[in-house]
Amino acid sequence: xxxxxxxxxxxxxxxxxxxxxxxxxxxxxxxxxxxxxxxxxxxxxxxxxxxxxxxxxxxxxxxxxxxxxxxxxxxxxxxxxxxxxxxxxxxxxxxxxxxxxxxxxxxxxxxxxxxxxxxxxxxxxxxxxxxxxxxxxxxxxxxxxxxxxxxxxxxxxxxxxxxxxxxxxxxxxxxxxxxxxxxxxxxxxxxxxxxxxxxxxxxxxxxxxxxxxxxxxxxxxxxxxxxxxxxxxxxxxxxxxxxxxxxxxxxx
Amino acid sequence: xxxxxxxxxxxxxxxxxxxxxxxxxxxxxxxxxxxxxxxxxxxxxxxxxxxxxxxxxxxxxxxxxxxxxxxxxxxxxxxxxxxxxxxxxxxxxxxxxxxxxxxxxxxxxxxxxxxxxxxxxxxxxxxxxxxxxxxxxxxxxxxxxxxxxxxxxxxxxxxxxxxxxxxxxxxxxxxxxxxxxxxxxxxxxxxxxxxxxxxxxxxxxxxxxxxxxxxxxxxxxxxxxxxxxxxxxxxxxxxxxxxxxxxxxxxxxxxxxxxxxxxxxxxxxxxxxxxxxxxxxxxxxxxxxxxxxxxxxxxxxxxxxxxxxxxxxxxxxxxxxxxxxxxxxxxxxxxxxxxxxxxxxxxxxxxxxxxxxxxxxxxxxxxxxxxxxxxxxxxx
Numbered sequence: 294x295x296x297x298x299x300x301x302x303x304x305x306x307x308x309x310x311x312x313x314x315x316x317x318x319x320x321x322x323x324x325x326x327x328x329x330x331x332x333x334x335x336x337x338x339x340x341x342x343x344x345x346x347x348x349x350x351x352x353x354x355x356x357x358x359x360x361x362x363x364x365x366x367x368x369x370x371x372x373x374x375x376x377x378x379x380x381x382x383x384x385x386x387x388x389x390x391x392x393x394x395x396x397x398x399x400x401x402x403x404x405x406x407x408x409x410x411x412x413x414x415x416x417x418x419x420x421x422x423x424x425x426x427x428x429x430x431x432x433x434x435x436x437x438x439x440x441x442x443x444x445x446x447x448x449x450x451x452x453x454x455x456x457x458x459x460x461x462x463x464x465x466x467x468x469x470x471x472x473x474x475x476x477x478x479x480x481x482x483x484x485x486x487x488x489x490x491x492x493x494x495x496x497x498x499x500x501x502x503x504x505x506x507x508x509x510x511x512x513x514x515x516x517x518x519x520x521x522x523x524x525x526x527x528x529x530x531x532x533x534x535x536x537x538x539x540x541x542x543x544x545x
Numbered sequence: 546x547x548x549x550x551x552x553x554x555x556x557x558x559x560x561x562x563x564x565x566x567x568x569x570x571x572x573x574x575x576x577x578x579x580x581x582x583x584x585x586x587x588x589x590x591x592x593x594x595x596x597x598x599x600x601x602x603x604x605x606x607x608x609x610x611x612x613x614x615x616x617x618x619x620x621x622x623x624x625x626x627x628x629x630x631x632x633x634x635x636x637x638x639x640x641x642x643x644x645x646x647x648x649x650x651x652x653x654x655x656x657x658x659x660x661x662x663x664x665x666x667x668x669x670x671x672x673x674x675x676x677x678x679x680x681x682x683x684x685x686x687x688x689x690x691x692x693x694x695x696x697x698x699x700x701x702x703x704x705x706x707x708x709x710x711x712x713x714x715x716x717x718x719x720x721x722x723x724x725x726x727x728x729x730x731x732x733x734x735x736x737x738x739x740x741x742x743x744x745x746x747x748x749x750x751x752x753x754x755x756x757x758x759x760x761x762x763x764x765x766x767x768x769x770x771x772x773x774x775x776x777x778x779x780x781x782x783x784x785x786x787x788x789x790x791x792x793x794x795x796x797x798x799x800x801x802x803x804x805x806x807x808x809x810x811x812x813x814x815x816x817x818x819x820x821x822x823x824x825x826x827x828x829x830x831x832x833x834x835x836x837x838x839x840x841x842x843x844x845x846x847x848x849x850x851x852x853x854x855x856x857x858x859x860x861x862x863x864x865x866x867x868x869x870x871x872x873x874x875x876x877x878x879x880x881x882x883x884x885x886x887x888x889x890x891x892x893x894x895x896x897x898x899x900x901x902x903x904x905x906x907x908x909x910x911x912x913x914x915x916x917x918x919x920x921x922x923x924x925x
Contacts, residue, residue: 349799373801378801382795388795390788390793402800
């Protein structure tokens with residue numbers, strides 16, 4: 294396999310910011326096919342901003358984001374839709390549509406983008422719900438689900454069109470340790486079973502050590518990546534003391 | 546010279562000034578948020594008169610909170626004693642630690658009271674410009690949505706009708722009692738108010754004509770649209786705004802679905818269906834409101850109905866209904882636009898709800914004025 298084909302996501306010289314300030318400057322990194330990749334950093338270092346650029350919600354100041362070789366930044370409407378189809382996103386709150394039941398939420402991308410029969414769409418949606426352990430909550434409204442269930446339903450909706458990449462924004466935020474560990478187990482299962490590439494922004498060190506293959510650490514002072522590598526290796530061998538402290542959960 | 550101050554403050558202070566300009570200030574007692582403001586003024590007045598070179602402040606007997614520390618910090622910067630050096634002594638380690646959290650930069654920044662506001666002309670220009678840009682955006686959005694609605698009606702199978710009927714029910718059926726009551730009362734008021742001047746010409750029977758025309762051409766559609774803006778437009782803005790805050794709109798976007806296609810079109814179609822129905826209802830309720838007044842004036846019901854019949858033509862009804870369709874599009878799309886424009890955080894939802902009602906009513910009246918001018922020219 295050529296190196297380009299191994300890279301699921303390629304970020305080239307990405308510079309992002311808001312009206313009056315730069316958040317990240319000339320950031321470069323690659324995410325390989327089938328790995329679990331985590332973006333770490335202190336509060337305010339631009340993790341969420343970076344994620345929103347990776348999924349095309351924001352337009353960067355300069356640079357490019359390639360999703361399996363195609364530029365999301367420069368894509369025209371039709372091409373953009375094709376690229377968007379390659380990934381799913383789990384938002385922090387789950388972002389389920391409140392007026393639709395759980396199974397209708399999961400079915401929605403199928404309704405909009407496929408010509409399958411009603412029966413086939415229901416079958417697929419229910420199979421995804423079973424995959425995340427929510428088959429019993431199919432007909433409930435999102436408001437009647439707990440936070441952890443909403444996130445799992447969000448994952449089911451995100452993978453219903455079988456994307457190659459799944460982006461997770463703070464998957465364990467607001468969850469108790471057991472539910473959060475359950476979510477980690479689900480991620481590992483999806484990586485093994487479906488070969489999905491994961492990109493996650495998180496603060497939860499326990500889940501990073503248990504699922505992430507590689508992490509990057511963002512530093513607000515240099516407005517870029519300060520360290521990159523497997524989390525356990527960085528914890529002991531990162532050249533920057535604060536990265537080691539960060540990964541050991543010590544106060545500075 | 547030593548002055549001991551017995552006063553009604555819980556802070557006691559000894560101030561001694563030597564002829565060479567060196568002074569000692571010993572503070573004791575409680576310097577807290579309660580006593581600090583009065584003491585601050587007293588101390589400032591006292592020190593303003595004295596010519597000092599050096600001031601030593603002894604606080605070993607003082608109990609102080611953050612307010613007291615702010616005073617001590619202010620004192621130690623020398624702001625109360627220009628030209629003198631000030632030193633604090635007797636601080637406990639805890640207070641010393643807290644005092645270090647006061648910073649010179651903060652203090653200097655607070656000293657600069659330069660008003661940074663721009664000129665009046667600048668402000669007026671900027672405000673006008675942003676208002677015009679906003680208006681342009683609103684009109685563009687209405688155009689985009691209208692086009693979308695037409696395209697969707699050409700392919701009705703792709704439309705989410707379930708959502709249309711859900712909105713129609715929530716926004717419409719429940720609005721009928723309010724619209725009925727409101728226009729009934731307005732009809733009554735108009736009948737009462739016009740009966741008197743018309744009586745002077747012996748033309749009281751024409752109250753019925755007036756009411757019929759006003760209700761079908763003007764007040765029926767306008768009142769219905771204003772109620773629609775207040776009851777349903779605000780609900781649209783709040784619903785879409787909450788979805789924005791909740792990242793549901795982002796989710797739509799990354800799924801490759803357009804919020805206009807997915808959420809706005811349904812609401813606008815519901816608005817188009819709803820506004821004429823509400824308007825017809827408002828017309829009837831307004832007429833009904835006038836009837837008791839006319840009966841009270843001694844006209845038989847049959848005569849009143851004949852008058853209304855003779856005054857109203859199909860054109861009047863058509864004008865009222867075509868207006869109401871335009872109003873329905875305006876209210877629904879502007880409210881949705883405000884919802885989509887919602888910023889970050891829960892407070893933004895409240896703001897966009899307010900903005901939706903204000904902008905809708907403004908544009909309704911604006912469109913009504915355009916209608917009035919056009920129909921006047923056409924009738925001539």
